[in-house]
Amino acid sequence: MKQSLGAKPLAFPTPVYLVGSYDTQGQPNMMNAAWGGICCSDPPCVMVSVQKKRHTYAGILENQAFTINLLGCDHVIAADFYGIASGRDLNKIDACGQHVSKGEFVDAPCLDEAYLVIECRLKTSTELGTHTMFVGEVMDVKIEADCLDEKGVPDVKKMDPLLFIPGAREYYGVGEFIGKAFAVGNSPKEGK
C-alpha cells in the first residue's frame, strides 16, 4: 500500500559529484552535489544542478567549464566537507589536505584524490527554481589505472563509489552484484 510524501525531490540513489571550478579570482574550489546525472551518450554529457548562491555558480559561468570528480568511500570526510564549507571562506581543498591540477581540456581543477575525473565544457544552463541545471559536454574522462579490470573497464569494487540517499541524508557504498544488464531480463516470465 503506497502513501504520498507530497511533491519532493526524492529518488534513489543519487551520485556524489564533487564539482570542480575556478572562482572569479582563479582559486580552485570543489562543491558536493547530489543533484546530477549523465544526460546524453553522444556527445557525452553530464548534468549537475547548482544554487545561484553557491560560490561555484559564478565560477562555472565565468570559465564556461567544470569538472566532476568522484571520490571513493574512504574519502567520505572530504566529500562531505565539500558540501558543508564554502569556497568564499577558505580554500576547501587545502583545508582537507587534498590537491588539484588544472584540467587538460578545460579551465577547471581536477581533484588528484578522485578515482575518476570528468572534464566538461559548459553546453547549456537552465534556470529551474532554487537550482540552475548545468549541462556539460564531456571532453575527457580520466581514471586511476588501478581502478580498471584486466579488460580496461572501470571495476566498481576497485572504484568503491560513494552514493547519497536523500531524505535520510546518508552516504552508502555500492553493495552486492545483482545481475548483468541487457541479459538478466531476457526471460521475464521466469522472474518477476
Next chain:
Amino acid sequence: MKQSLGAKPLAFPTPVYLVGSYDTQGQPNMMNAAWGGICCSDPPCVMVSVQKKRHTYAGILENQAFTINLLGCDHVIAADFYGIASGRDLNKIDACGQHVSKGEFVDAPCLDEAYLVIECRLKTSTELGTHTMFVGEVMDVKIEADCLDEKGVPDVKKMDPLLFIPGAREYYGVGEFIGKAFAVGNSPKEGK
C-alpha cells in the same frame, strides 16, 4: 596515476529509472533509463534522457507527463526487461506480470510493483544529441508504507534500490552505511 578513457558517458553510480508513459494509442509503457537524476529542490524536478527512437519519446511529448518508478533489487529481471524490449512490439508490463494504475496528478502510468513512484509534469525538453533531456516537475511522490522508518523517512534497507554501473553494464544493490551527510565532514583535518 590516471589514464584517459576519452570522452565517454561515464559516472558512478547511476540510478535505474523505469520511465512510465502512455503511448499515442493510450497503452501504458515502461522504459529503463540510467541517464537521469534529481535536478532541482524547489520546485522539485527530476531529469531523464530518452532517445528519439524510443517508443517512450512520443508518449511523453503527447501527454506532457511521465512517471519515474523505482524497483527494488528483487525485481531486477523486470527492470532489465524494460530496457531490452520495446512497447512498439508488446505490452511489456503484461509480459513480465506487473501492473500499473493511472497517475493521480498526471497522464502517465504508475507501476504497482515499484517501491516509489514520482509523478512528473513535463517542464522542459532539450535536444542534446542522441538523447533528449526531459525535465519533469514533481507533482507527487508515493512510497510503499513499509519502506518508511519509524520517523516516516524512506529507509534504504527496506527500499533496497537497484543501481547501475555504466561501462561494465551491471546492476548492484546499495551496500554499507558510510556516514551521515552534513555531519561526517565537520572536521576534515581528522580525516582524508
